[in-house]
Amino acid sequence: MNEKTIRFPVKTDEKIKKIAMKLGRTKLETFIQMVDYFYSSKKDPKDISDELLKNTLLRNHRDYIGFIKTQESELLIPIKRDADRMIKGLQLVANYFKEDILAQNHKTLAYQEQQKKECEENRRLMVKINQSLSTKEQLKVQFLNILKSYADARDAFGMMTSAKDKAELFQKTIANIKML
Template identity: 50%
Template sequence: MEAQNKGTETLSTIKFNRQTALKMEKIALKLGRPKRLVFAQMVEYFYRSKKDPLDINDELLKNTLLKQHRDYIGFIRTQENDLLVPIKREVDRMTRSQKNIVDFFNGQQRHNKVVLEVDRDMLDGQKSLTDIIKMALGSLDGISASLATKEALKDQFRYILENYIRTRDGFGMMTSAKEKEELVRVTRKQIDLL
């Protein structure tokens, strides 16, 4: 390197081959800056980032991305353990409960058929019960279809929970026990409808 004085700025010269000069010109044209400015910015970049120009794969970036990926996976696992597993457990419990209701209705229906043979007046009641059972089974089919996706169930449960919390937080000290019981009843009914 040799020093040259040009005004108040001290300049240095670096010699490099023609192939490197062509690459430098392409970079400067692409960036729309003078070669001297691009070179100074390259030196500043490597000085600040403490990166080795030979490290083309950029291990620091890879390590940062890996760490963020691990953090993201950890977050997902935490959400799964804290939210999805308890929700699935409750959904399974509700499904078993609804199956018991259907079994009860089916047993009640068989019982009613025996009673109908004895008393024809009960026929209208049996038809109504059968219609109710069909509606309940249709509702259960709809519920089963809505339980097919975890995201939909999670969103519905979150909405019910947020509505409950928002309403509960809106209660003052003068809120009656009847209003509180009504909130609990409505919330339980919404959860039963999931």
């Protein structure tokens, strides 16, 4: 291995010793690693504030911000616009539902209630008609019984029955018919 020597002040030697002790390496290893670091990072050892690093960070930061703005304009804004449009559409549907469909439901319920009342009224009328028919049949039967008893009583009369008895039978029959 070819070796070269570098001369530097004692103060710098003390600093390298402290760094080497802190890192747990020899002074030579520490020096070689420092040279490799500056060589690979292309940093200027004189630049204590690390201006190159700041510029790189700023450039990367600008790139990220540009990327985010691009994503915002190409994706987020159209998505938000579409979401707003969809929300407005849903609000229109909800309003239509509230106004028209609920109103129609109320009308339908009212019609159903009206039909229910009409069906109940029809049922009552059918019961009355049925009662009337049965009453009419009963009247016929009672009238036939009265007529039969009149015919039987008249046939029981003989030649000698007085006109008064005949008139009385007729009056009783008429009274029975009137009581129906």
